[in-house]
Amino acid sequence: xxxxxxxxxxxxxxxxxxDDFQALNDLFxxxxxxxxxxxxxxxxxxxxxxxxxxxRPWNQPIGLIPPRWGETTPWRLAANAVMAGCRPEYFPLVxxxxxxxxxxxxxxxxxxxxxxxxAPLLIVNGPVARELNINAGHNAFGPGxxxxxxxxxxxRLALVNIGGAVPGTGDMATFGSPAKFSYCIAENEQASPxxxxxxxxxxxxxxxxxxxxxxxxxxxxxxxxxxxAEGILRMIAATSAIPGSNDIAYSGEPVIAFSPEHAAxxxxxxxxxxxxxxxxxxxxxxxxxxxxxxxxxxxxxxKYPERLGNAGPDARVPVVQKPEDFLLVVVGGxxxxxxFIPTFGATxxxxxxxxxxxxxxxxxxxxxxxA
Amino acid sequence: xxxxxxxxxxxxxxxxxAFLNLARTQARVFGVPDMPLIVxxxxxxxxxxxxxxxxxxxxxxxxxxLIRNFAR
Numbered sequence: 001x002x003x004x005x006x007x008x009x010x011x012x013x014x015x016x017x018x019d020d021f022q023a024l025n026d027l028f029x030x031x032x033x034x035x036x037x038x039x040x041x042x043x044x045x046x047x048x049x050x051x052x053x054x055x056r057p058w059n060q061p062i063g064l065i066p067p068r069w070g071e072t073t074p075w076r077l078a079a080n081a082v083m084a085g086c087r088p089e090y091f092p093l094v095x096x097x098x099x100x101x102x103x104x105x106x107x108x109x110x111x112x113x114x115x116x117x118x119a120p121l122l123i124v125n126g127p128v129a130r131e132l133n134i135n136a137g138h139n140a141f142g143p144g145x146x147x148x149x150x151x152x153x154x155x156r157l158a159l160v161n162i163g164g165a166v167p168g169t170g171d172m173a174t175f176g177s178p179a180k181f182s183y184c185i186a187e188n189e190q191a192s193p194x195x196x197x198x199x200x201x202x203x204x205x206x207x208x209x210x211x212x213x214x215x216x217x218x219x220x221x222x223x224x225x226x227x228x229a230e231g232i233l234r235m236i237a238a239t240s241a242i243p244g245s246n247d248i249a250y251s252g253e254p255v256i257a258f259s260p261e262h263a264a265x266x267x268x269x270x271x272x273x274x275x276x277x278x279x280x281x282x283x284x285x286x287x288x289x290x291x292x293x294x295x296x297x298x299x300x301x302x303k304y305p306e307r308l309g310n311a312g313p314d315a316r317v318p319v320v321q322k323p324e325d326f327l328l329v330v331v332g333g334x335x336x337x338x339x340f341i342p343t344f345g346a347t348x349x350x351x352x353x354x355x356x357x358x359x360x361x362x363x364x365x366x367x368x369x370x371a
Numbered sequence: 372x373x374x375x376x377x378x379x380x381x382x383x384x385x386x387x388x389a390f391l392n393l394a395r396t397q398a399r400v401f402g403v404p405d406m407p408l409i410v411x412x413x414x415x416x417x418x419x420x421x422x423x424x425x426x427x428x429x430x431x432x433x434x435x436x437l438i439r440n441f442a443r
Contacts, residue, residue, distance in 0.1 A: 067393065067396065067397060067400065068396070068400055164396070164400075168392065169393060170393060170396065172389075172390065172393060294417075
């Protein structure tokens with residue numbers, strides 16, 4: 001008897017059915033197990049194959065996913081990764097992303113249950129991103145690659161099936177977002193003139209990391225005209241200055257995804273990543289008078305009493321509280337566009353690295369494959 | 372709140388009707404399925420003072436019932 005067969009012996013954790021694709025999909029849809037798209041039935045053989053890339057006990061808890069606080073074990077997560085269409089070698093990143101989302105600072109309970117339309121964005125850095133062919137170039141946020149599409153989808157299925165993020169019962173999003181189907185990219189490190197996100201956060205360049213962000217979908221910043229760093233940065237700063245942003249309401253950490261071309265222009269102007277953050281912070285603000293009277297009285301003066309308690313309509317309301325709160329990455333292919341990605345606000349991004357049990361960084365997912 | 376309820380003092384959660392399913396599910400998840408819920412009409416945000424008062428008026432009799440039942 002395999003290890004998995006043993007785990008599935010507990011009552012209620014598995015069921016026997018005919019291997020009929022349509023009938024099983026109908027059953028899964030009827031029970032609300034999924035995202036509404038067809039799933040790959042997670043049978044014993046497929047789940048065992050997924051777990052070939054799991055180097056820890058298959059029933060060792062990774063975390064609890066709210067609001068159901070469902071215990072996330074590798075084998076339960078593997079079933080969702082199978083359903084999503086993941087290749088087994090993607091599985092270490094799926095586990096790592098869930099682990100990162102369960103870090104308290106991420107506020108997964110809030111991200112899951114809020115009326116806001118956020119979804120966990122996964123930003124993958126390091127050699128494993130390239131090994132797994134995760135798209136960092138043209139259409140990185142869109143469809144086209146099995147890795148981006150299915151890793152992100154596995155996360156969503158786990159959030160629904162294990163965490164109970166069922167629309168209207170556990171997931172109270174007023175609108176939701178297409179980003180809730182799948183939201184996974186890699187940083188375009190080769191095309192970036194700056195240190196990549198994981199290096200900025202203290203990891204070595206040859207470590208592989210996942211950064212999770214409770215984010216809205218990307219909003220485009222078209223700038224085909226600016227030829228200077230200041231021009232590009234000013235356009236991005238102004239685009240980020242939206243009064244209806246959760247990042248202002250809750251002191252969040254929005255993402256700026258620079259295209260390689262925009263990043264090159266900014267660097268040509270002599271801007272380090274920290275310099276660019278400072279410029280953005282100095283120029284990304286909204287006049288207090290752009291908020292409604294009720295918002296000024298009920299929220300802005302209450303939230304920021306020292307700065308805005310008695311301020312007039314021309315007072316500056318910064319988009320973020322300090323320069324470091326802008327999270328900068330370089331993503332995408334050719335083109336004079338960047339993207340502003342607001343967040344849920346009441347959440348902090350979390351970066352974790354793929355590691356061996358002894359703490360060494362993983363250089364390739366093949367190192368995690370079971371003998 | 373679940374922990375408070377388990378310890379014995381009078382407890383209740385105020386929730387708007389649109390969130391009733393979430394509140395019931397959470398009460399079950401946290402092992403206090405009998406957690407009293409004081410239900411007020413949705414929404415709670417973006418309403419005028421008169422509407423806030425009307426919600427308080429809806430909540431008050433439910434709170435009084437809770438106190439009476441607790442005292443028994």
